[in-house]
Amino acid sequence: MSSGFLKRLGALVVQVLVVWGIATYFKQSLPAYPIGILTVFCINAILALSWNLVAGFTGQFSMGHAGFMAIGAYTSALLMMKAGWPFLPSLIAGGTLSGFAGFLIGFPSLRLVGDYLSVVTLGFQYIITAILNNTVKLTGGGLGLAGVPFKSTLPVTAVILVITMWLITNLVHSKHGRSFVSVKEDEIAARSVGIDTTTYKIMAFVISSFFAGIGGALIGHYMMYLHPDIFNYQKTVEVISMVILGGIGSLTGSIAGAFGITLLPEVFRNLATLFGSWGLAAAGAFVKKGWTVFYAIMFLLIMLTRPQGLIGRKELTWESIGKIRLFKKLQKKEV
């Protein structure tokens, strides 16, 4: 083990402790509503990071993320409920099974060139929905699975987000990470310099599916209820829109995008209440009902005017924040 690795491991431990401390403090001092939003944000950020790994870094457009989330969610929930496993092993088992499913679906389809992967993975999601709907004895089928133990508290999800971020950041900055990017930039050129592109695509896909499974499991342990329709096409699009908002290929962008998309329905909900309190009941009802249309329009406008997302492929670091003009002026004044 190199000293660089130990240094990074140390940084992880410090980050985990700090985030755990802050999250525990928030959990005790804040009301339930913001805690709920923050928890959902952490889960969404894990999902956005996992999709970004496969789409932003390897350029493989997976549309079956909800299917992997469903596998993780049901595995973890059922292991806890029916087999009596503790939380952490169930969570990891959910992620692992989801990663294995990623291997099964990725092995044949990642050899394909072009956009076919997105269709195959979308089909995979429909197959998972069909399986869940038809295994009534085990999963409750269309009736849903109630009574999933509540485990996704704010400190738990926040710490898992920090660990996910650390693992994925280290991965994309490693030799493997550069191979991922080479697949995205020019697959033929990458192959011609001896990079086994199929292996790297499968590797990225499996890791991405693993984290999607973890994220899905956390959703189940947060909502305490599972239904096959929770993990539908719309859910995948939601995750995709987080990454697009932040910028494809930017990890901190994914987190920012997850924050934006998590806040969006809350902003509209509060706006509706605000309009209502001004006596504009019709406008309030319009905003409350029609916000999904604004959301879709926003999605389209980003693609048309700023397809690289808000941050682009850059990363938000303390240095880059310091470079923003406003902060520069503040620093000069201090001097």
Added chain:
Amino acid sequence: MGEFLQQLWNGLSIGSVYALVAVGYTLVFGVLKFINFAHGSILTLGAYIALLIALQKVVPFQVAMGLSMVLSGFFSMLTEQQVYKKLRVKNAPRLNMLITSIGISLLVENAIVVYFSADYHIYPRIMSGVPIQLGEVLIPPVDILLVVGAIILMLALWFFVNRTLTGLSIKAVSMDRDASSLMGINVNRAISVTFFLAGVMAATAGLLIGMKFSVNPALGGLFGLKSFSAAVLGGIGSIQGAYVGGYLIGLLETFGAGYISSNFKDAIAFILLVLVLLFKPSGIFGKGTKEKV
């Protein structure tokens, strides 16, 4: 034997719907080389525009359906001219077009949910529901309209593409966009016409589904995806391939559901899609493409 014939008829009638949608994927893939994820939502849009017009109670339902076909065609064309074209002239990566088409499908479906709600909606009945008995086979009258109407439309499209100048320009653009532009073909016009035709076909499929079953805002997702599988099975880019693929998927699905298990009916098309992509990605009628550096 009776059951076999019944399944055969059922497979043909649902296969007609898949063929109508599949040809739209194939046409658009031909000219722009990308999978139009918004194509399935045009199907939903067509089904709901007819319902919207019918609810005004000004014109009979038959007229509403005709209007819906034309309006959906124009909407499809509008998405191309206002959205995809802007990305095309900027030379944006194909991935961006794919994501944008997801955005359009999101817009259409969310707008329908907001206006109508996410429930199932039933069409006003315009034909008798009493099935016609032909030997041992029971045929609902709507099925006859479905199969005959779809076949007429498919033949019309085939004729248009192969025998008219505009149709031939679509063919030329799908072979080589730059070369056809040098030959004086109005590429933008050909692409717009392609989207219009694809939109009309998809909307017709949506209307036929509405008459046979019921409609809901998520209709386009599953039907679109199965039809895409049909287009790939037949060989994407080939019109007769889309027709054959559509009927094949319809038949395999009905026979699979009838003789194996109806629980996994929806999975059959995708399993087939994966198998085709693995063993013969160019499909039945498609030409293999060479990878150039």
